[in-house]
Amino acid sequence: MLQRKQFVKKTKKGGVVKVVREHYLRDDISSGTPLDPESDPAVNKLSRDASHYLVADTNVALHQLDFLEHSAIEDVIITSVVLEEVRHQNQSAYQRLRTLTAASDRRFFVFSNEHHRDTYITALPGESPNDRNDRAIRVAAKWYDTRMPPSMPVIFLTNDADNLRKAQEDGLRAMTVQGYAQMRKDTPELVDLVAAGVTAEKENLASDSQGGKGAKRKRIYEDHRPTAAITAGIKRGIYHQGTLRAGRAQEGRLVCDSLADEVLIRGRVALNRALDGDVVAVELLPEEEWTGDGQKTPRQAPSPGTEENGDEAAAGGDGDDNQVQVAPGEHLEDDAWASTGGKRPQAKVVGIIKRNWRSRGYAGSLQPPREGQNRAGATSWLVVPVEKRFPFIRIQTRQADALMDKRIVVVIDGWEADSMFPQGHYVRTLGVIGDKDTETEVLLLENDINTAPFSPAVHACVPPLPWAVSEAHLQDPRREDLRGLPICSVDPPGCKDIDDALHIRDLPNGNMELGVHIADVTNFLLPGTAMDDEAARRGTTVYLVQRRIDMLPKPLTEDICSLRANVDRLAFSVLWELTLDGELVGCRFTKSVIRSRAAFTYAEAQARIDDARMTDELSEGLRKMNAYAKKRRAARAAAGALQLASPEVKFEIDTETQNPMDVAMYQIRDTNQMVEEMMLMANVTVAEVTLRAFPACALLRRHPVPAPRQFEPLQQVAAATGVSIDVSSSKALSDSLDGAVRMGDAYFNTLIRILATRCMTQALYFNSGQHAESEYVHYGLAAPLYTHFTSPIRRYADVLVHRVLAATLDLAPLPPSMRDAAGLKAVVDNLNVRHRNAQMAGRASVELHTLIFFHERIVLADARITKVRSKGVIVFIPKYGIEGTIHLTPKAEDGSEPPAEYTMDEQKQTIRHCDGQLALTVFDKVAVKIQIVTGVAHRRSLSLEWMSRDELPESEHME
Amino acid sequence: MELLSPEGLRQDGRRPRELRNLQSAVDTLGNADGSATFELGNTKVMAAVFGPRAAQGKSSGGRRDADIRCEFAIAAFSQSERKQLSKRDRRILEVRSMLKEALKANVLAELMPGTTIDVYVQVLAADGSIGAASLNAAFLAVADAGIPVKDLMAACVVGLVQDTPILDLNQMEEQMSRGPSLMMAMHVGLKKIVVFQADGRMPVEGVETLAELAEGGCQAVGKAMRSVLLDNTRKLALARGPVRL
Known part of the structure; x- marks a missing residue:
């Protein structure tokens, strides 16, 4: 049967055109249930x-995916x-829904109602597309209802x-x-998973003694402008569009793009x-409203929440400034602009063009009731997210007692103008707060790292x-047998x-051969396989x-690919x-x-180089390679390669408890x-060769x-000590x-380099x-071309580069x-995101430890400013x-400014104390006392x- | 845009290996020697053939075969947005030369020395696969004109969408698909390929599957065209009155 779909549509240029499409209706669409004899058994998913x-x-x-994803929900029909x-x-909701319908262990069936001749409907005169679609779903439900046995x-x-009403009129069993x-008494936790719809929220608030301040809640936020007004405003230049950070x-x-300066949005x-x-x-505020000098966020005064919602009062203070970060990198940008002073343009948000609410949720914990407050039996709770950049989230839960000391995941469902905080719902519990494994789960979730086991x-x-x-590998004419070479690997303990191994040997013609394997x-890892897709995603x-x-x-990671010692392994070799x-x-x-003849640690290899008595082939080779690497390094430095420093630390982990016993700077040998140096050389060479073959x-x-602006913080502090950069x-x-x-200050140079590292952008x-050829350059390495080739076991980019190189060599x-x-481009963009997330997760893990x-x-420890x-100093503790x-x-008890x-x-x-006793200058040595404090909500x-x-004890002094 | 749903249905409800609704008719224009319309879903093409007639002018005078000339045009109103393509537009020239080459391979031109055959093909509505539909219309018109040909020639388009071969792409599929597409025309009885025109890169291993699907498509199209031609012949025979042997 043929239906003709006609609709009018606006083109990009603003014209209006009529689009005509064919729409075929079929009689062979399966209903996915074995109760229907006409359904194709191969596609049946619903249970008898x-x-x-x-x-x-x-x-x-769209909104109840957490509910649908619960394992107790089965035999669901999703219409097309x-x-x-x-x-x-x-x-993203679509992707999740598709994952559900594709999962072989879930009984979710997609019924193509739009192409079924009995369930396709055309819009009635005057019926809106929304109403038509709602009716189509009801018709499909009705079709199932009549087709299924009673x-x-x-x-x-x-x-x-x-x-709901219309469905009941049609004689369907309809419910919210x-x-x-609530009907599913077998799984009570389902109730918590139900996302707070806007209507549900209002009902709950009215019935909840805590939030029950009557139906007339004061409007806290301005309404968002309608999309058409925003588009028009952006066109006229009164609004500006951007991604909020x-x-x-x-x-x-x-x-x-439309403004020269970064704008601030405060409060x-x-x-x-x-x-x-x-x-x-956003809309820019008039200049007289700019608060200028950003030393401190002005407390939103009066904070609308404080008088109104008693339990939300503490929320006003979620901006505590005890931010301590390990290797903060970009984090410190905040401070960089906060203290530059001067007035920055300020703006207010007038509308949201695209929400970026995470579907994977936000980790957090329930805000504990304040002392003397009895919240027993309350169902409305605030969740304090782990990440300070997110607001508190209000959820409805009946299991508050059980969740009080837990890290939980919540999802945001909506945010009404009359609600101080967004509405969300509980998704799952990660574990007890403060527990190392729980907190690790938290940091993995926050950085969107997939820890699920690999699929079958x-x-x-x-x-x-x-x-x-196998013999086939050895016989392959494209593969050389290099098993005779004195190859070894050098890695952390x-x-x-093990991705890489090295060798060097003398050639008969008097030259040397250097190899990176x-x-x-x-x-x-073949393209297009399930494993390839998964690796690309990770x-x-x-x-x-x-x-x-x-x-x-x-x-693959630990055995088949890993270039372990004394076993034959397949490699991709670069020989110079x-x-x-x-x-x-x-x-x-x-x-x-x-x-590979040996898998050394850095320390072992170093010992072999340093010990002149070792004269075996491998030690001699290491020595030669080391000498050559030093030469290359010097040449690179002369060409302008930066030697940056980042404060990496290493934990001594207790093998029993897995807790850190000691911390020390990572030693670089x-x-x-x-x-x-060898890896750099291989990467640069591969970059050149592959680009030549596949421009x-x-x-x-x-x-x-x-x-140059990015270096301002560095230049400012360096200038204070008389050093110009x-x-x-x-x-x-x-x-x-x-x-x-x-x-007499050896560490000064390292400090300057650490600060310089922070001014860098990400590679x-x-x-x-x-990109244009002029943008190919790698600034930090001062290399016109660079790529990643040397770690294909742990980086997908290297896998792609291997494939291109293999194609280059035919x-x-x-x-x-x-x-x-x-x-x-989509794959590469994802790699950049994943790379960054992995770094952030690594740092967060160090921070946690x-x-x-x-x-x-x-x-007590020695530190450098x-x-x-204006009210303190930022210090770095090298140890x-x-x-x-x-x-x-110190902050006053009552929160007033001292x-x-x-x-x-x-x-x-x-910074100088007014009585003249104390003066602290940047790069000064200071002693600090380090301890843990517990703030809001754990x-x-x-x-x-x-x-x-x-x-400070003598032993802690740094030279 | 998901051109092929995991349920195995295309946007318009077809399965990957299904043709669109196919309709054709011959003898649709009174003043032409042969004419036809060919519809594939919402694509509609009209073709008219004039000739063979004695060649005019010096250049074609001494030819030992018929001179086949083609004109091809796409109506401005054939798509959602009105747009008149110039006669020299690359897309027009490409289809025109394809039509001409295909017809030259199909028509027994050596039987008609010193003549000219003019073929006019006009796309009235465009919804994908217009090259194939045009060739089918042109062939029907040539057959309607009674011009001797080697075999029944039929064409169709196949493409690769989400790594699945699909038959008979409509305009949305042609525009949204990032995969390669292949237009093929063949002599369905002789099983000889006449046109094999690929767009986009495709892996060598994939060509064969696509070509097989295209062959199936051509056979199906050919069958429909044959029945139209037979019906028309039967109608003509009846119009001449009872046949006496």
């Missing part, structure tokens, strides 16, 4: 023995009209009152999700319900163990995923202090020919079979630099040249970093077709996906790699306290 079937309407599918509507409204009731789930969840829940900043009311990451439209489809791609190099992962292996979350299944003076005279690539689809890594080029910067030394993967055809520019280390421990602010603020003016006792000289970067943080340096 279910107690009932559920039909969900669009809003249920619902899928289509969900897809239009929310792509023993199989069909329940229609809808939260829309009108839809809440009603259904919020450091705290009450303050955000925005970079707009809840101005933020108008926008969250970090939302795309918003992925495992099916892994060759069975025990695996060994305990490393099981990289695990041949692409031999096992992007990278994530290293936490005590745990590794692999990109590839364990047998060098003269004895270290001049490169040739270079070639080959797939190979190698046999010559061998670390040697391996790094449009080579995968490269670029490090954009930072804007030239940032005109990487060479100039490199030279001024080398020149930044102070007599990024990109596809060579995507070893394998280039996968067609590499030519699909749009598809590749630092907190655990300092738990019930008060430590890195920045001076523990942590940085934080010392508040010289009289200013200190004066700050921004030029000299000095937020633990490190507190730093200024001590006289005389109290």
Whole structure:
């Protein structure tokens, strides 16, 4: 049967056109249940023995996904009209719904009602598309109802009152999700999973003694302007569009294309319900309303919540400033602009163009009742998110007692203008607050790291163990047998995923051959397989202090690909020919079979180099490589490569409790630099070769040249000590970093380098077709071309580069996906996000272990001032790699601002007590007392306290 | 845009290997020697053939076969947005030369030396696969004109969407698909490929599956065209009165 669909549509240029499409109706659409003899058994998913079937309407599918995903919800019929509507409204909800319907262990069936000749309906005259679609779902439900035997009731789930009524009029068993969840006495937790719809919220508030302030709640926020008004406003230049970046829940900043400067948005009311990451439209405030001098967020006075909602009062104080971060990197940007002073343009949010609410949820914990407050039996609770940049979230729960000491995941459902905080619902419990495993789960969730075990489809791609190099590999004409070479690997202790191995040997012609051998992962990871898709999604292996979350299944990561000692392994080798003076005279690539003779740690390799008595082939080789690496390193430095420093720490972990016992700076040896140098060389060579062969689809890594503005914080503090930093080029910067030394202060130079590192932008993967050639440059390495080739076991980018290199050498055809520019861009963008998330998770893990280390421990340590602010100083503690603020003016108990006792000289970067006793200047040595303090809702943080340096034991003094 | 749902249905409700609604008719224009319309879903093409007639002018005078000339045009109103393509537009020229080459391979031109055959093809409504529909219309018109041909020639388009071969792409599928597409025309009885025109890169291994699907498509289209031609012949025969042997 043929239906013709006609509709009118507005084109991009503004014209109106009529679109005519065919719409075929079929008689072979399956109903997915074995109770229907006409349904194709191959696609049946619904159970014959279910107690009932559920039909969900669009809003249920869109907003109640946590409910639907619960394992107690089965035998659900999702109509194609619902899928289509969900897809239009929310792509990520659509993905989740599709995952549900595709899962083989869930009984969710997609009924293509729109193409079924009995369930397709055309809109009645005057019927809106929404009403038509609602009716289509009811018709499909009715169709099931009449087709199923009476023993199989069909329940229609809808939260829309009108839809509910109409369904009941049609004779359907219709109920709300809440009603259904309450009916399911077998799984009481379903009730908590029901997302708070707007209507449900109002009902609850009216009945809840806590929130029951009558139906007339004061409007707190301005209404968002309608989309048409926003679009028009942006066109006329009165509104500006941008992605909101919020450091705290009450303050955000925005970079707009239409404005030269970054704008600030201060306070809840101005933020108008926008969250970090939302795309918003803002309107600039008149200049006289700009609060200027951003030393401190002005408390929103009067905070609308404080008088009105007693239990929310504490929320006003969620901006406590004891921010202590390990290797803070970008975090400190906040401070950078906060103290630059001067007035920055301020704006308020007028509308939200695109919400960026996480569907995976926010980790947090219930806000405990204040002392003397009896909240027993209350169902309305605030959740304090772990990340300060998100607001508190109100949820309805009946299990508050059980959840009080737990980390939980909540999802935001909506935010009405009359509600101080967004409405959300509980999703799941992660564990007890403060527990190491729970907090690790939290940081993994916050950084969107997938820790789910690999699916059976992925495992099916892994060759069975025990695996060994076969005769076929050795016979392969494209693979060289390099098992005779003196190859060894050098890695951190305990490393099981050995990506790379090295060798050097003398050639008969008097030259030397230097080889870098990289695990041949692409031999096992074939494009288009389930494992390849999964690896592309994960992007990278994530290293936490005590745990590794692999990109590839364990047998590949630790055994089959890993270049372990004394076993034959497949490799992708880069071989250079060098003269004895270290001049490169040739270079070639080959797939190979190698046999590593030893897997050294950095320390072991270093010991072999240093011990002159060791004269075996491997030790001699290491020595030669080390000497060559040093030469290369010097040459690179001369060309302007930056030597940056980042404060990495290493934990000594108790093998029994897995708790950190000691912290120390990570020691960098010559061998670390040697391996790094060899890998750099291989990466640069591969970048050049692949780009030459595939100018449009080579995968490269670029490090954009930072804007001079980014160096301002560094220049400011350096100038205070009389050191000038030239940032005109990487060479100039490199030279001024080398020149930044102070007599008798060896650590000064390292500090300057650490500060310089923070001014850098992130390096990024990109596809060579995507950028102009002038943008290929890697600033930090001062290399015109760079890529990642050397760690394919733990980075997906390297896998792609391996494939391109193999195609360059005609070893394998280039996968067609590499030519699909749009598809590749999506993959590469994801890699960049994953890479960053993995770094953030790694840092968060270090931070967590630092907190655990300092738990019930008060430590004195030597520290250096890195920045001076009006009421305190920021210090860096090299020994523990942590940085934080010392508040010289303690916060008063009642929250009032104490009289200013200190004066700050921004030029000299000095803070001076008014009685003249104490003066602190940037880079000064200070002693600090470190201890843990517990803040709002179990937020633990490190507190730093200024001590006289005389109290510091001699052993803690740094030279 | 999801061109092929996990349930195995395309946007318009077809399964991957299904043709659209196919309709054709011959002898639709009174003043032409042969004419036809060919509809594939919402694509509609009209073709008219004039000739064979004696060649005019010097250049074609001494030819030993018929000179086949083609004109191809897409009506401005054929799509949602009105747009008149120039005669020299690449898309027009491409289809025109394809039509000409295909007809030259199909028509027994050597039987008609010193003549000219003019073929005019006009797309009235465009909803994808217009090259294939045009060739089918042109062939029907040629057959209607009584011009001797080697075999019944039929064409169709196949493409790769989400790694699945699909038959008979409509306009949305042509525009949204990032995969390759293949237009094929063949002599359905002789099983000889006449036109094989691929767009976009495709893996070597995939060509065969696509070509097989295209062959099936051509056979199905050919069957429909044959029945139209037979019906028309039967009608003509009846119009001449009872046949006496």
